[in-house]
Each structure stands twice: as structure tokens, then as C-alpha cells.
Amino acid sequence: MKTRQFVDTCRMHVRAGNGGNGSVSFRREKFVPKGGPDGGDGGRGGNVILIGDEDVDSLVAIFFDPQRFAEHGGSGQGRRKHGADGADLFVPVPLGTVIKNEETDEVIGEITSHGEYVIVAKGGKGGLGNVHWKRPDHQVPYEYTPGTEGEEFYLRLDLKVMAEAGFVGFPSAGKSSLLRCITSAKPKVGAYHFTTLNPIIGTVVFPEKFTSFRVADIPGLIENAHLGVGLGHSFLRHIERSKVLVFVIDMAGTDGREPIDDYNALLHELEMRDPELLKRKRIIVANKMDIEGAKEKLAEFREKSGEKPIEISATENKGTKLLVSRLERIIKPQPKTTGRNVATVTHKQIKMQTLGARTLKAGVTAKAVAEKPVKERAQKTGRESSKGYTPPRELGGRGENPTAEDVISEEKLKKASSFLKF
Secondary structure (H helix, E strand, O other), X not given: OOOOOOOOEEEEEEEOOOOOOOOOOEOXXXXXXXXXXXXXXXXXXXXXXXXXXOOOOOOHHHHHOOEEEOOOOOOOEOOOEOOOOOOOEEEEEOOOEEEEEOOOOOEEEEEOOOOOEEEEEOOOOOOOOHHHHOEXXXXXXXXXXXXXXXXXXXXXXXXXXXXXXEEEEOOOOOHHHHHHHHOOOOOOOOOOOOOXXXXXXXXXXXXXXXXXXXXXXXXXXXXXXXXXXXXXXXXXXXXXXXXXXXXXXXXXXXXOOOHHHHHHHHHHHHHHHOHHHHXXXXXXXXXXXXXXXXXXXXXXXXHHXXXXXXXXXXXXXXXXXXXHHHHHHHHOOOOOOOOOOOOOOXXXXXXXXXXXXXXXXXXXEHHHHHOOOOOOOOOOOOOOOOOOOOOOOOOOOOOOOXXXXXXXXXXXXXXXXXXXXX
16 A cells, blocks of 8 residues: 655656547428538547646655546537537646656656646547538538547656755754754654655745745765665755755764765765756855864864855754855845735636647647737727628828818808808
8 A cells, every 4th residue: 555645756647538529410490391411510628737736745646646537528419519628637736846758758848836837638629510511512411520539648747846945964964953943844853864754845934024935855865875875866856956055064973974074975976966966056064063072073174175164053053043144145035926926727728828738749838828929909899790890990190181171261161151051
């Protein structure tokens, strides 16, 4: 039995709905001996859509239910009745989800904001009814077209949490204790290795400035983690979006290791994961400075590494304000407006924004579609649908005669008044 509570990668099987078949029907009505064909078209199949939801923090729901199939479109009926369109299937995913095609390993799209969506499987088109084949020389058509099948794919979803800062360090270096000090998160803390098994996100809030930023605490790294030792280094993908990396070093060497060796080992593991991580801004934190012998090892660390760590004690909550201030200067959080920036997507918006459903491989998202300028339409008065209606022309100058005089001369006025005599 599956007992996972946090999942950051999973497999997904999506299938869009098939389009409904067209109808073959003829009008049968009293006093209408030759009603003619009236078969309606089939409805389109439903799309499978992944939509970002800030209230979802894991892929565990998809892990337990990986098969997501959309509704089929209804078949057409007589009297030119159009089949019902299949309902779109919305699947909420956490922010930071990367969507890939499992067979080709191609990135389809990425969801990073609330309400942003990607159509991963497009529904089939509805078939045509026999009413489309009527003509003077073919008055009894039996032709129709069936609906097309919806797209079907096997996807792989990878979650990379959205955090501006990420903690990196060996097990029992005090990362979880530090996260408790600067945020309201309550990660598990224990006097043994690997107490943190899943990424923990905390938020540093500045109420007086109406700003905040997120901090990610990932499981501890050890030497040769890139070879699978310990928990491996796959969790490093959760700090790939971070603007700054915080190296938490056990400066007291409580596990019998030297701080400088821990620092060099962490840099090596980051390089083996992605060399670009070494180019990120970094902050060195010397934790456990309240323990005897930490001062001497700190001096040795500064001499060998050339870094200037921030001295803190997570258990006594000393020096953490300086760390938060340093993070704020680097991240520069911006005030956020109240409420969510992007509203929940409706079916009408998806129907209008057909560009998002044009191709699966391109991974076009709703955010890109929304930036496309929309031409303004003329105001309708209700007469446009009438037969023979011609829209009015725009007039330039003074009506049809731009050179018309402003005042009628007396000669023209006398000449015109002779026709008004009774």
C-alpha cells in the first residue's frame, strides 16, 4: 500500500475526449413530404488541462490517481442538433511543476503562477452531419464523418519548489532549526541524521513592508551524494530556482568533521549536480557557535576558505536577524497585491484562447496567450444579423461634402425662399 505524503515526481497518463459522430437524419414532419437532410454535427471532446494552484504543494494526488481521462463529445442528432461538447478536465498541480513527454523527454510546459495552465491533451473534433452534403443534384445524402480521437500521452511531472533562498548543508548541521527561527514553519528536529526527508518551505514575512520571501530546506547532503550515497542529490532540483544559496556549516564539528571539509564537499556536490549552481549568490552561515571550540575552528575556516561567515546559534536564536537582513538585501522582495494575481480559468476563456490548445509540443501557456493584443470590435446594435445589412461608412470632414460653407449666402437664401411661398 502506498503511504507517501510528499511526492515531487510522478508519472501521468492523460487522454482527451473523442469527438462525437455526425448524424444522418432526414426531416419527418406532417405536411412536409420532402423535408431534406437535417443531421447535426458532433460535439468536440474535452481537453485535459493542468492548472497551477498555490494551495497544492505536492504531486501526491496524481501519484495515487495517475490516469486522467476527459469526457467524450456527444453525437449529433436530427433537426440539426449539435452534440454536447465534452467537459474539460482540470487537474490542479503545485507551482513549479515541469511537464515532460515521457517518450521523447521533451519539455511541454512549466507552471509557475497561480491560474496558469497548459493544455496537455487536446480533445478530438466533432464529425459533420449529412446536412453538409445536400445540394440540388444530391438531395438524399447519407454521408457523414465520425469524430476524431482525442490526444493521448504519458507524461512525467517534476516539481521544483518556488523558493527565493535554499538551505544547503550536511545532516544535523542545524538547517531545520534555523528554518524554525526565521519562519513559522515547523520542520522536524532531532538529534540524528536525516530528520528532514522532504523539502520544507518556510516564508519570511516583513509585515511593516508588506513583503515576504520563501526559503527551502532540503534533506542533508553528504560526500559522494551524486553517486547515490545517503539520500542522493536529486533534492537539489528544489533549489535550482533559488536566487541565493545559504550554506549552513556545523562550525563546532560535532560529528568529528572539519568545517572546511564540509564546505568543500558541498561545493563539489553542487558542481556534480549542475555547475550553474556555483554561480549563484551564496551566504555562509557558521552555526552552533554556542558550543565550545567553535571560535577556533571559525578562525581556521576563514583563513583556508577566504569567506566571512555569519555567526549564529539556531538553538539560542542568536545572529538570525543579520542573516534575514542579508537575505532581504539580496532577494529584494516586492510588495504583493491583495488576493491572487490570476483568477481561475473558465471554459469560456479556454475556448476563446485557442492558441493555447494549438499544439502540445510547443507547450503554449495561457500566460503567453494573454499577452497577445486583441483587436477591438465595433459595438453591435442587433441589426448586424439582418439580411442585406450594410454597416455605415465613417464620414470625414462635414458629412459627404467637406468643402461645404458654414453660412448660406443671402442670394441662395432668396432663391430658396421662392419655392416656399404658398
